[in-house]
Amino acid sequence: MTQSPHACAFEAVRGFLGRVFTTAEGESLESVAGLDLSFTQARLSFVLAHYEHPVAIGDLAESVGLSPAAAGRNIQQLVRKKLVVRTENPEDRRVKLVTLTDRGRSLAQSHLKSKEDAVRTLLGDLDTDQCLALVEALQPLLKEEPHVR
Numbered sequence: 001m002t003q004s005p006h007a008c009a010f011e012a013v014r015g016f017l018g019r020v021f022t023t024a025e026g027e028s029l030e031s032v033a034g035l036d037l038s039f040t041q042a043r044l045s046f047v048l049a050h051y052e053h054p055v056a057i058g059d060l061a062e063s064v065g066l067s068p069a070a071a072g073r074n075i076q077q078l079v080r081k082k083l084v085v086r087t088e089n090p091e092d093r094r095v096k097l098v099t100l101t102d103r104g105r106s107l108a109q110s111h112l113k114s115k116e117d118a119v120r121t122l123l124g125d126l127d128t129d130q131c132l133a134l135v136e137a138l139q140p141l142l143k144e145e146p147h148v149r
Contacts, residue, residue, distance in 0.1 A: 016122070024118035035081060035107070040066070041074050042111075045083055045100065049108030054087065054097035072096070083107060 003011070037045070047064055048055060061071030075098055078084035083104035089095035100108060123131065 019122055020115065020118045023121060024114040035083075037081070038074070038077075040064075040070075041078055044071065044074055045078060045104055046108050046111060048084065048098065048100050049105060049112065051099070054099040056089065057086075057096045057098055060098065078104070 043064055044060065047060065057071050057075055058068045060075075061068045064071070066074070075084055075086060075096075078098075079086055082101055084098050085101055087097050087099075089097050123134075126134065
């Protein structure tokens with residue numbers, strides 16, 4: 001039985017992402033080594049890096065699929081590691097806002113750069129026509145901003 005076009009596309013994307021993650025894994029892991037971060041703490045840091053402004057802990061929790069309490073506990077650990085700063089919302093003191101410190105932003109940028117470098121390396125094997133075909137094929141998937149979860 002022949003695979004459907006969707007199944008073929010899935011296998012191609014899965015293979016591509018596997019290569020990206022494998023290529024980037026070494027550098028990416030080096031950027032967080034020694035910080036003793038849990039997966040959840042690293043993920044919260046990387047999500048926070050996408051924001052230019054302080055984010056309410058509740059909103060951050062929702063974006064990664066955590067309860068506000070679980071997010072708060074993990075944020076507390078990131079504060080202790082000097083990766084995140086927590087402040088009160090001046091308009092509502094019950095709401096706690098978080099933002100990355102310079103150290104936290106540097107960590108997240110290093111992680112992102114390793115992923116971007118891996119993609120650039122893989123794309124370097126494509127000729128111009130293949131690059132343009134890839135861009136065209138990805139356009140429908142990029143119309144809507146994906147959810148972080």
